[in-house]
Amino acid sequence: MAQADMLWRGLRGVALTLVVVFFLFPIFWIVLMSFETNETVLQVPPTLTPHLTLQNYVALLSGKLNTATGIINITFLHNLWNSVLLSTCSVLVALILGVPAAYAFARFRFRGGEDIAFTLLSFRFAPPLLVLLPLTLYFQDIGLSNTYVGLIWIYQLICLPLILWIVRGYFEDASPDIEYAYRVDGHSWWKAFTKIAIPLAGPGIAAAALLSFIFAWNNFVFALVLASADKQPVTVGALAFVTASGIQYGIIAAAIVLSILPTLALALYAQRWLVEGLSLGAVKG
Amino acid sequence: MNTAITKNGLHAQAIRTAFGKTTVLHDVSLAVAPGETLVLFGPSGSGKTVLLRAIAGLDPNATGHVTIAGRDVTTAGPEGRSIGVAFQNFALYPHMSARENIASPLRARKLPEREIDEKVSAIAKLLKIDHVLAQQPRALSNGQKQRTALARALVGSPKILLMDDPLRNVDAKLRYEMRMELPRLLRRANAAAVYVTQDYREAMALGDRIAVLIDGHIVQLDDPERVYAAPASVAVARLFGDPPLNLVPCRPTLANDGLHVSVFGLDLTLSMAGALAGREAMLGLRPDSIAIFADPQPGAVAATIAAVTPLHGKVVLLLRTQAGDEILASQVGRAPETGSTIWFRPETDTALLYDTETGLLAGEARTATEEAA
Amino acid sequence: MYEKAKDLCEAFQARGIGRRDLMRRLAALGITAGIADMLVNATATRALAADFDWKAYKGTSLKLLLNKHPYADSMIADLEAFKTLTGMDVTYDIFPEDVYFDKVTAALSSHSTEYDAFMTGAYQTWQYGPAGWLVDMNEFLQDKSKVAPNYDWEDILPNLRASDSWSGKPGDALGGPGAKQWALPWGFEVYMLTYNKPVFDKLKLTPPKNMQELMTTAATITQSGGNGMYGVGLRGSRSWATIHPGFLSGYANFGGRDFTVADGKLKSAVNSKESKEFTAQFVQMVQDSGPKNWATYTWYEVGADLGAGTSGMIYDADSLGYFTATGDTKMKGQLGFAPIAPNPEMSHPTSNVWIWSLAMSNFSKRKDATWLFMQWATGTDHLLFGAREHDMIDPVRSSIWKDSEFQAHMEQKVPGFLETYQVTSPDAKIYFTPQPLFFNVTTDWAAALQRMVAKQIPVSEGLDALAAATDRQMSDAGLG
């Protein structure tokens, strides 16, 4: 028995190691690359003890990239800022709109409720291009093209359904009696919603917010089509280091690393809610 | 109508609730006077909780009128009804301490901190939970949770107290304790109380009156003793009492000395009106009205003891006659062996007669009526 | 001293001295770079403004949509001069080439008024023009009152002028009668060989002169180049960009045509005998000595490999060769250039051309002001600045090719480049038949090449299938 146990633990360790290597090695490699010059990156075979440099990060952060064809101004930090702004605002708007709606779908059975819920969910599953193409025309007409407001609105396609879906499940699993109890105590509906329902659904809301932040952050095509250069997120910005005199691999790597950092920081901060919050709670007892 | 009820108590009129096409409550009305405890009794799914929620204003789909202490609160939300509710699952706020849980109704009224403190301490002391006030609900035992929930319902001295089977989720010992303690607390609260339960014993112990709710109808609203002695329908009879009432199919005939029924090969005379003569009926016999003899007796039927179950100091016997009919009897004292033969005789002075077609009580033995009166 | 500086500037204006030289001499006079710039701009302004009202739209602000490219960098570096000249302001959005044209399509198809002018290729105008998104530049060019006297339109290479003009009728020749000028040529490129000198020296190779030699040379390098080196870098991604450089240049050299035009109807000619002959060799060459992941190669990878010393040569743009030879690469200064006429029976190359042009958006609200900008950007002064000081190495104006300072500058930086250009340029022009489905046709073409290279389908069969599919598309669209 003990031997079987040892064997099992050993196998588990090997499996976990393989998993970690597969998923983290590319990240590790990119981090390493971000500290290398273009020449060391291009060495064949790859060297295991490269000369490390901070020049890629310096270039990105200072906004000046020296190449043989001259100094290229990089707007990467501005792209990063756009990503932060777009993702954060989109998630906030989605929370403000989505949490009450999720609550309504979870708590009340009302005429058309399920239809509205499904309609909202189905936005997540509509091919984005289908909406995007005609939208470019309308955006022009209503003056939303190339505005943060317009982009944040379109980002709701990504954030809102996800938040609705996860948070609704969370509300459904919490017994309504707790809110009822609070109301018969003499508190208004609004107070019961804010002081009881939302705090109790906190982990679910946090997890949903984090996931939709990640998906908003990772979006590529919405901003590309709808916004001018000064509103582009990092996903588009990272492409800019392909220059005529060669592809700046080191800088691309550094840009990738910088583009992952904010979401990673957020995930680390939110990790205690993440797993609990995603447990949609469909099964209880 | 009782003016005290109208003036100070709870008056619910024609409450109706439907979920989609199924109507759960059919225009149910009831009135409770201050200081009175009305027990809502019924099987699960009969609409008890739904009714309670309608009264509390928690069900926006309910229609009907609710008047509390003379004030029509039909259009008020739950927060505007000054009621206390004890939920079956306690419904404590998991992110607040027991003290804050109990203080919640007082905070809603924006009472001064000192007053809140005093009131919470007093009620906690009364319910013997003053030592756990600082803890969060998850750190409390089931009994403490239950008391916290009750304390919260009582602390604001509500005019109306609604209790949704509050003892359902606690163990037998606690349930017993609370059953002793609750009448005292309810008296002290002097509220019009509605108490929901599925347990007839609890209903008998706590109710000043009992309303039996089946399929969204109040089928009987009466004193506990009356409900026990004369369940208004077969359905009530089956629910009320443990062991339940024996219901024996029969076809009564009318003779000069009263109604005759023929059951277990016996011809019994019932001293009641003959409305059911010639129709399909059910003879209701309480298990404790079955006399049991160790030896053959006149008018007694021989039966084998098919099973024996002890119950609250009594034993319940399942008897099977040679014809294969079964009947439950209960008796105090030592039970005979399973498999042995005994003789039994139904006592007709508490017998009830139900119309098979409608299931309603059609007649009861006169003695029983007199006793109850 | 100020007078002396002014004289110098006037001399510069008179093409007496180059700008860099001028700045150096001004510096010698103790004038700081900032003031020098101002002086230079001021004199330039005065010279241009002498007989034309450049200030007519003072205070107007224009917005450009630009592709990330050295030509764009060169223009941006000179924008101050335009601002001083006109008193106008210019802002721009610049996008990486991977997404640039999608961005243009998105902006134009939504009738965005945001951008006044933008960079485009000639092929794109075959879509944008008929779609009604572009202004016909003839409206301005033919209005004498709007053209600055020193804007010499005829100075722009005739093939290039023609390439940006088309009647809009599918199959009509470029620059033919009734053609509209959809864009103004601004910078361009021709296709030639750029090779890795060290490996040619090591293996004692000479630059190949035709397809057969190209194949053998490439194979030799692949076999003996060492260190994973392969013979020839070529684009291969599933895109029109794979067809138009080396491939189409060689294809044309063998007499291949994309379409035959009869009665205004287009019929695919990709399965002609000449086409099959050349395509088979091209496919063979990619298989034997092309990059391993050819099917994902864009010009960036082609250039990156050459620069890193991974490929022995490339058959691609002269500008790509130039940027790689002068850029921050491992092979900097070690690359050679050579013309190629793939068909052994042809004496000279027939290079296809890519023309970076400037076009005016039909949705611009400041068309006249934009015209001033376009005139300036395609004018001699700015292009000369770009050619001498920056990397605008394929100027569209013949006068600039004759400019001695430019010639000296190039000869010093990339020896052999100019001769190669001289051999390549005479027959350099667009070898495609203009028609609005250009991108469908060429993308399918690239996909077909990919299948042939992957040996999913034999060349002959693959071209027959491609021709059939193309014909179907053309007739669906009412063109064939």
Add this chain to the structure above:
Amino acid sequence: MSEIPVTPPPLPRRPILPRALPYLLSLPALLVCIGILIPFVTAVWYSLERYNLSMPYMRSFIWFRNYISLFTDPDFWNTIQVSLIYTISTVVLELLLGLGIALLLRERSRLNNIISIALLMPLMTAPAIAALMWKLMTNPGFGVLSWLISLVGVTDFKWASSPHTAMFTVVLVDIWVYTPFMMILLLAGLRSLPQQPFEAAKLDGVNAGFVFLRITLPMLTPFLFTAVLFRTLDSIQQFDIIYAMTQGGPGNSLLVFQVRAYLEFFSYTNVGRSAAILMVLWAITYVLSQVFVRQWMKLRERAHGAS
């Protein structure tokens, strides 16, 4: 006996606010999204037109001819086939892998928590950027993966550049990016399962395989459902990874719905055809999501009914 006299009550005024509340809460979200329905309707219209931006004179209403032309085009059937292969292989592999990893990390421990957060990193890498990363890693010259497999003697592996291995490569990238999503949902599910059945099974000495098949899997079903729902519908609409890596090539081997539609619009300016392709995709996702959501609702009802 105090029976209440049942006088027919006047029809009570039902308070408006409580009944309007659910609408007040959900309509803002709907209103914000409804604007997006307008372009949707426009797209439906486009799909019924012969509409190529570069040939405006040809624009006309042609009913379903775009669709007929699509469904009679073997290339489009290839698109359907490729999309399905991509979807099925990514979802199945990610499900198996995600479930496996979730099981490995099931115990709550510090190390497991750290690993589970670390494994989320690929998910935080935008697919467009992930594709770029993998393109660098699989570069035959300096790519570290190409080098690694060359160490074991594989030198002629062409990754995304060969039609034989392109699907494998993009599926690999998709797995790398999205398995963490599966993993985290399933891990959350596993950890939320009640402990009693497992303890009981342990006491009874039931073997692990049986516990997994008969207890874990059924109880995990709703989570599997959500994970598969989101992944399937995302995967069938894959664009970023494939477009960034191969633009749908080599040949037509990766020409999935959205890549095709993107090319039709942005490269070929064929709005009608692009809209028709997207409508077909939309119909597929709509039917799939309906089926999924209905099934999921049923599961929930059952789970709630049981508790």
